[in-house]
Amino acid sequence: MKKYFFLFLLFPLVFSSQKTSKEESEIKKFQKELNAEYRNPKETPLRGDNFTDFKEHPFFPVDMKYRVTANFVKTENAKPFDLPTSSGKTKAYREYGKASFTLDGQPYTLTLYQSLDLIKQEKYRDYLFLPFRDATNGKETYGGGKYMDLTIPKGNTIILDFNKSYQPYCAYNAYDYNCPVVPEENRLPVEIRAGVMYKNIYHH
Template structure:
């Protein structure tokens, strides 16, 4: 019986390590894809002078605690509204739902949005927009906040993976027009995950 118990514990430990390794591989694959996109002159948001010396984005260490399975509350009766951007452009969004989760002992109600124009395109009909700001902004991460890409969930939960948080294009090039995260998406937390600030955007 003792040997069986030890074998079970070792098996559980092995599976846990295997799952963690698999998750890290998933995030590193995402990071590599992002770096490949930014290194591609046809797809990169970087200015030409920065593209020539681009060696890769800087990321926070991968931390699985920032992959959150949140309760998802669908909010079907919200009215469309415009989100301010870094230019005069005013894209129209609607709050699609609210993700409820707890992180670092804090309960968070995190709205997610759908772009009314994008949802008319087949490729983006189930795309949800999750912008946010947090207490790393202007220090380790971009001062204007970051984004997470989501898809409409089929059930009553949604995965928010802050390890896949990325900077808006205007963090790299002033020619872009980027939505500014609403105040409702300001997290009173340090989200030490995802893409870090680009160059001189960090204060220290």
């Protein structure tokens, strides 16, 4: 009887570790694909020596604390608005919903957006855009903030995995790219030590 009881206790631990390793492997896949994109001359935002010298992005260590399940509330009757960009122009977006979560016991809410240009394309029909700023910006990450790509959730929760957050192209090439500026409502007062870091490896 004791043996079976021990197995019963062990099973949730095994299941939990399998789940974690699956999530970690998804993050490693994200990192690998991002590095491949920046090494690909057809996709990279890098130019000249920055491209030639690029090897890989620096990343914060994977930390499951920054993979949170947020309560999701869709915004009803959202009107299109012009989101300012790094070049001074604007891009058309609409608010899609709010994601509320806790981190280290503190509650936060971020707004998710839809690009009115992208949703015209079939493959981006379910795409949601999450730009945010946090206390690492201007130090370990780009001063203008970071982005996260998401898809429309089926229910009333959504996974926000900050381990998959990345810097806008403008962080590496401000001349050729026009990047949405993070709205003030998406400024987090804490450090989000996850995802891509910003170091001068591009200028070595």
